[in-house]
Amino acid sequence: MPEGVPEGSRGPILAHAPRDAENLRPMPPADGPFATRTIEEVAAFWDRRPCNVRHSLREPGTREYFDEVERRKYLVEPHIPAFAEFSRWRGKRVLEVGCGIGTDTMNFARNGARVTAVDISAASLSLARKRAEIFGIAEAIDFRLANAEDLGRHVPIEPYDLVYAFGVVHHTPNPKAAIRSMRAYMDDASVMKLMVYSRLSLKVLEIAASRLLDRPWEVDRHVAERSEAQTGCPVTYTYTRRTLARLLEGLTATRIFKTHVFPYVVADYVRHVHRLRPIFRAMGPRLFKRLESVAGWHLCVDARLAEGGPSAPCGNDAATSTESFQRTREERIP
């Protein structure tokens, strides 16, 4: 099993065998369920429906729309502000990878950080850019279309105080390449904050239980099919603490915690009515928090460069699934 691909993953292998950054020998072919997925498919998925784009029913792209998107995002994922520590990065440099439509990006910038925000989805970036303009903070944010697995191609390599990727690394075909590429933007003082999906979670359990008659052992396929608001995500890895530690090559985790159980009745939630499922209402907030810490869907980690760890490689040395993508998209980068 290659590093960066969680244990328990089955299926076909990476079309583009990644090379080991340290010695540039080809790594063994990946043995992950998303190995044949391409970065083009990932971009197309998020272009079709950028993340959280339906968090508001108002006119998309307006101030009211973005305000409502933000309110709903932090209602549904209330742990984000405390995890991101937006105000800690005032006057600092933040590299946000996989910014989506920019909800966290805006909050880093509003709190006085200088932000470089990248995403592989042009549609997401275009909304994020518009958002920054509407709120008058476009100057503080440098948006770029770039692949997390190969950032060096589009983002000059220099140290950032924070490298932040919330809900992103598990959606890229080669998560290990993404970590290597992001690590290049860190020095000894930098912090990396990541959220990846948790394998040992109520969400995975519920998805698996709902697919008992459809090759239930193909958990990864079922999870990817249902992990997002839009069905059929091409890549959704899930991690345990152990597989996460393996993914974080050259980094030392300083804090890891699990959180986030989605508590609402889905049929109501899609109509923007936030009614708790009876079991979670009955549980009360303390027990619910406890459940989130044990079986939450978000595995959050703070990390720093490991002492004496491998030196950060420069962008392109981890072979990626991006080269043809970059060639076809380069002209479209504004």
Ligand SMILES: C[S@@+](CC[C@H](N)C(=O)[O-])C[C@H]1O[C@@H](n2cnc3c(N)ncnc32)[C@H](O)[C@@H]1O
């Ligand atoms: C679940 S969304 C999260 C968006 C944002 N971080 C948030 O919390 O609202 C995942 C995002 O990661 C982006 N993404 C996935 N793979 C990527 C890659 N290899 N490089 C850059 N962005 C990527 C997607 O386009 C999408 O916008």
